[in-house]
Amino acid sequence: MKNTIKWGILGTGWIARKFADALQVADNCELYAVGSRTNESAFQFAADYHLNVAYGSYEELVKDPQVDVVYIATPHNLHLENTLLALDNGKHVLCEKPMGVNEQEVTRMIAKAKEKNLFLMEALWSRFLPHIIKTRELVETGAIGNVNLLTATFCIRSENGPEHRHYNLDLCGGTVLDIGIYNIFLSLFLFGKPDNVSATATLSDQGVDTNCSYSFTYPDNKLSVMYSSFLANPEVVAEIHGTEGKISLEHLWFCPGKITLTRKNGSEEVISFDIKKNGYEFEAEEVARCILNGQTESNLWSHNDSLLLVSTMDDIRKKCGIVYPHHDL
Structure with missing residues (x-):
């Protein structure tokens, strides 16, 4: 019985390298091949990770019969196109967040995965x-x-500069899709679907959000207040407050780290966790587990979870007037 899945990485940027590092230690995973838009980039990546298989096109990567699953590590605006390419060629897919720019794109990706009976996860x-x-x-x-x-x-x-993916409208830039997604995820993960979403933003000359604040209200008097910015001093923190204390997630909370439980009486408990590499190994191992078990989606981060996340971001963008002309039809 097969107990290892072979990965192909589509893209060679920073996030592709982070994921490749994690695959070195991830259980039931083998980094097998890389695909880029140029031979030079693919061959350099392969040399850095001691790979024997590198392709100067995405099409060649997804057609390799040895590749079981493809990790999509390209900019936001290419996720739909690249994911459909992999699925149409019989490959399971792990697509970097956001899975799609809007709900329509994510719906298409899920439909294609179901049509092909293949695994898909954000x-x-x-x-x-x-x-x-x-x-x-x-x-x-x-x-x-x-x-x-x-x-x-x-x-x-x-x-x-304005051509960078952070600020480029054609690349679906802006804080909501790139970094705000983590704040939004945390609220949905802890509290579920909100009753009401409020949002406001400042937009660049191109029309991408450079500052954005958003708040969610829930039926049991819970409130989530969040903001994301490309202009403010670095701060990435989160806290959850309750009647008997609070939970504090340290700076860069979206990365592996510690949490502090502060009780009403003032006592503190710091809780630490072990990781094997950089934290990306956990999602890779979940993909491997699902594929080896014959699943087409994860019960830990399901298709419906991705749909709720993207529809919430759509709502925020609509309220803020953030439109991606090539995607928001």
């Missing part, structure tokens, strides 16, 4: 990190009493 790596899983466990078991407030920020000072 690579929202934070969902699989031990400290995020522990945070939900603490919330659900009443460790801080009745939860009433979540605050989350994701601010990075991006000094890139």
